[in-house]
Amino acid sequence: MLLDVEIKKDTLVVRPSGELDLGVADRFRRTLDETLDRGQARNLVFNMARVSFVDSSGLGVLLGRYKRISKNGGKVFIVSLQPQVRKVLDLSGLLRIMCEFHSENEALEKIG
Amino acid sequence: MLLDVEIKKDTLVVRPSGELDLGVADRFRRTLDETLDRGQARNLVFNMARVSFVDSSGLGVLLGRYKRISKNGGKVFIVSLQPQVRKVLDLSGLLRIMCEFHSENEALEKIG
Amino acid sequence: MQFINHMKLEFLSIPANVAFARVTVAAFASQLDFTLADLEEIKVAVSEAVGNSIIHGYESIPDRFVRIYANLTTDALEIRIEDDGKGIEDINKALQPAFSTDAERLGLGFVFMQSFMENFRVESSPGQGTKVIMSKSIGTRIARASSDQ
Amino acid sequence: MQFINHMKLEFLSIPANVAFARVTVAAFASQLDFTLADLEEIKVAVSEAVGNSIIHGYESIPDRFVRIYANLTTDALEIRIEDDGKGIEDINKALQPAFSTDAERLGLGFVFMQSFMENFRVESSPGQGTKVIMSKSIGTRIARASSDQ
Ligand SMILES: Nc1ncnc2c1ncn2[C@@H]1O[C@H](COP(=O)(O)OP(=O)(O)O)[C@@H](O)[C@H]1O
Ligand SMILES: Nc1ncnc2c1ncn2[C@@H]1O[C@H](COP(=O)(O)OP(=O)(O)O)[C@@H](O)[C@H]1O
Numbered sequence: 001m002l003l004d005v006e007i008k009k010d011t012l013v014v015r016p017s018g019e020l021d022l023g024v025a026d027r028f029r030r031t032l033d034e035t036l037d038r039g040q041a042r043n044l045v046f047n048m049a050r051v052s053f054v055d056s057s058g059l060g061v062l063l064g065r066y067k068r069i070s071k072n073g074g075k076v077f078i079v080s081l082q083p084q085v086r087k088v089l090d091l092s093g094l095l096r097i098m099c100e101f102h103s104e105n106e107a108l109e110k111i112g
Numbered sequence: 113m114l115l116d117v118e119i120k121k122d123t124l125v126v127r128p129s130g131e132l133d134l135g136v137a138d139r140f141r142r143t144l145d146e147t148l149d150r151g152q153a154r155n156l157v158f159n160m161a162r163v164s165f166v167d168s169s170g171l172g173v174l175l176g177r178y179k180r181i182s183k184n185g186g187k188v189f190i191v192s193l194q195p196q197v198r199k200v201l202d203l204s205g206l207l208r209i210m211c212e213f214h215s216e217n218e219a220l221e222k223i224g
Numbered sequence: 225m226q227f228i229n230h231m232k233l234e235f236l237s238i239p240a241n242v243a244f245a246r247v248t249v250a251a252f253a254s255q256l257d258f259t260l261a262d263l264e265e266i267k268v269a270v271s272e273a274v275g276n277s278i279i280h281g282y283e284s285i286p287d288r289f290v291r292i293y294a295n296l297t298t299d300a301l302e303i304r305i306e307d308d309g310k311g312i313e314d315i316n317k318a319l320q321p322a323f324s325t326d327a328e329r330l331g332l333g334f335v336f337m338q339s340f341m342e343n344f345r346v347e348s349s350p351g352q353g354t355k356v357i358m359s360k361s362i363g364t365r366i367a368r369a370s371s372d373q
Numbered sequence: 374m375q376f377i378n379h380m381k382l383e384f385l386s387i388p389a390n391v392a393f394a395r396v397t398v399a400a401f402a403s404q405l406d407f408t409l410a411d412l413e414e415i416k417v418a419v420s421e422a423v424g425n426s427i428i429h430g431y432e433s434i435p436d437r438f439v440r441i442y443a444n445l446t447t448d449a450l451e452i453r454i455e456d457d458g459k460g461i462e463d464i465n466k467a468l469q470p471a472f473s474t475d476a477e478r479l480g481l482g483f484v485f486m487q488s489f490m491e492n493f494r495v496e497s498s499p500g501q502g503t504k505v506i507m508s509k510s511i512g513t514r515i516a517r518a519s520s521d522q
Contacts, residue, residue, distance in 0.1 A: 019243060021239075021242050021271050021275070022239045022242045022275040022278065023241075023243050025239075053264070053268075053271075055242075055271040055272055055336070056272055056329070057242075057271075057275055060329055060330050063330065064328075084260075087264075087265075088268060088336070091332075091335070092330065092332055131392060133388075133391050133392060133395075133420050133424070134388045134391045134424040134428070135388040135389045135390075135392050137388075138388075165413070165416065165417075167420040167421055167485070168424070168478070168479050168481045169420075169478075171479060171481065172478055172479050175479065176477070195410075196410065196414075200485070203481075203485065204479065229387065229389070230384065230385050231382065231383065232381075232382070232383040233380065233381070233383075233397075234380065234381040234382075235379065236379050238378065240378070240404055241378070243400075244401055244404070247396075247400040248396075248397045248400060251392075251393055251396040251397060251400075255393070
């Protein structure tokens with residue numbers, strides 16, 4: 001897994017690429033938490049365009065960050081899901097709590 | 113492995129795709145021999161553009177057809193080798209006996 | 225039921241091997257005519273079972289072994305994923321959606337295995353390790369679609 | 374030399390498993406920083422050794438087993454490919470380029486294994502099966518290039 005993070009206004013845009021499983025979960029969680037600890041980001045957008053695989057360990061990291069952000073009143077959006085990844089997120093119920101958009105720009109506009 | 117064969121004038125153009133190993137060698141050999149048995153082809157062009165892997169079992173099929181064609185005075189050309197496939201053909205000495213061209217058209221022009 | 229292929233894979237209980245295990249099982253399964261969507265579902269199920277052996281069975285001790293047995297019949301993949309770890313006290317409880325003995329985890333591993341595979345079964349008792357047995361047949365989608373009518 | 378990962382794979386002696394074996398070993402090896410070219414060379418070496426076990430060792434009998442043991446150290450893949458087949462009478466002769474006991478074959482399998490891998494070794498005797506042992510380290514290319522100077 002490679003991880004690209006960018007702050008746009010008060011939103012952290014996260015663009016992982018590769019496979020989100022147990023093998024990378026710790027590193028994924030740590031990088032996100034360190035970035036959020038710096039306190040510049042109120043909202044979060046996961047751009048999943050280049051994520052080809054997610055299992056429940058990967059989902060755990062997404063959901064944990066969702067809880068952290070929404071506790072502080074921020075919004076969490078998820079964009080550009082590949083079909084096999086959407087299936088797993090859908091089954092987990094995650095898509096009922098995180099809003100899904102087609103593109104990063106659409107999500108950023110929504111956040112305003 | 114998928115196999116596309118076409119007769120152009122008196123030349124059989126063979127376009128395998130996938131991996132040429134022990135698992136497909138028998139089928140590859142049989143299809144080529146059945147086509148050659150029909151007697152319309154004097155020369156042979158192997159278009160390797162879509163072959164991603166060759167081992168010595170795959171090479172054996174190429175070399176066997178080379179022997180058959182050249183015994184009858186025909187020419188055998190090989191075109192569009194991927195780098196990892198060229199390495200194996202090179203090490204085997206096959207590239208010293210079969211002429212290599214960049215494209216199918218170049219080989220067909222050469223045959224005339 | 226005719227067995228057309230067998231394999232057994234054994235590897236260290238380290239997180240990096242979750243990806244290795246799913247790629248290996250998918251490569252084996254691809255000898256049958258599974259769709260790409262089926263292969264992705266198999267990968268998720270294998271990841272969940274292997275991940276559970278590593279985290280729960282062996283409590284993240286990295287020098288133990290996880291074993292996978294896989295068979296192909298003419299129309300199905302059968303797999304058994306085993307560890308010699310601490311085992312499961314109450315299997316029915318463990319199978320409940322959202323149940324986890326680890327507060328950081330979602331309790332969805334068994335849900336995914338059951339949703340994506342067929343003939344799912346767990347054999348486990350405390351101190352005796354855990355076996356997860358499951359299968360998937362090609363063309364389930366078609367069978368499901370026609371049974372909908 | 375620190376071992377960082379181990380695996381063992383066992384599968385039926387059928388030609389379809391040559392591809393399965395090389396994909397599995399390459400997936401395992403890819404936990405180290407091998408180049409794509411290195412991984413392709415590993416795939417060829419594995420295909421040759423597994424193919425030999427099936428054709429020569431087991432004379433194409435499809436219900437026997439081939440075993441692969443693989444280790445990763447911090448900078449190398451070590452593999453051992455084994456069969457319980459008929460074994461090799463004269464190993465030195467078998468290793469000669471273009472030597473084959475099968476007129477249809479090229480006698481290049483061992484040449485490829487020796488060219489693409491390091492520390493290559495064969496253990497075999499008639500009736501006792503065959504073990505091929507070989508390794509490959511990351512950055513061989515760099516080592517080679519600098520030793521050229
Ligand atoms: N191989 C195993 N060894 C021991 N306990 C296990 C094993 N697999 C599952 N469990 C138990 O079953 C529970 C539910 O598993 P699962 O549905 O995969 O959710 P999660 O992994 O998120 O906890 C785990 O929390 C654990 O207590
Ligand atoms: N696993 C094996 N069991 C028995 N004999 C073997 C085995 N591997 C190789 N040999 C013998 O060594 C010879 C040379 O092998 P190789 O260089 O791979 O060429 P080829 O497979 O084309 O014959 C084979 O022809 C065979 O006689």
